[in-house]
Amino acid sequence: MIHMAKQSASSKLSADASELRAAVFRLSRRLKQQRAVSDMTDGQFAVLVALKLHGPHTLSALAEREGVTAPSMNRTVNCLEELGHLSRTENGVDRRKVDIVITDSGRRVVEETVRRRDEWLSKVLSGLDGDDRETLRRAAAIIMREVER
Incomplete structure (x- = not known):
């Protein structure tokens, strides 16, 4: 039993x-689906977000942060650089290294995408009653607590 x-x-x-x-x-x-740039991959967007939130990174540090290989990150960075969303600059401490830095264009992509996503989710939440919104608020807090362990 x-x-x-x-x-x-x-x-x-x-x-x-x-x-x-x-x-x-x-x-x-x-x-x-709520993106500012429709043909940008999730991986490319994640790189822009990481640079916006955490500042300049070397290629290897960015690859490590995103959990990909350096060659894979180099392809992503090359593409984003061609689009004008990031640039490479000389490292101020070690001139042998290059820092990858988000540009104003990259910041606008991140900010517009976040705005669109928040707007979409706000519309969804506005259709819920207060109890359901409170349940989701509590669930969000629990999920964040657990994934940040």
Whole structure:
């Protein structure tokens, strides 16, 4: 009997995890559709966000931050540089190194994309009652706490 109760609790937990994963994934996809630049990849956008939030990085530091190889990051940086969203500058401490820096154009892409995403989500939230919005506010806090562990 105890074994069945544990199995049932485990099944319920697994089902809850699956339901939450699916909901978060679908929400993420809908938010990603709200872009300032429609042909920019998620990886390219993530690089611009990292540079905007954390300042200049060397290529290797940026690759490490984003969890990709240096050659892969170099391709991403080259593309964003060609579009004028970032630039390479001499490192002020070690002249052998090059820093990758977000440009005003890159900042505008990040800011406009964030604005569009917040606007879309605000519209969704405006259709909910106060209890549902409070539930989502609490869920967001729990999710952030857990992913930042």
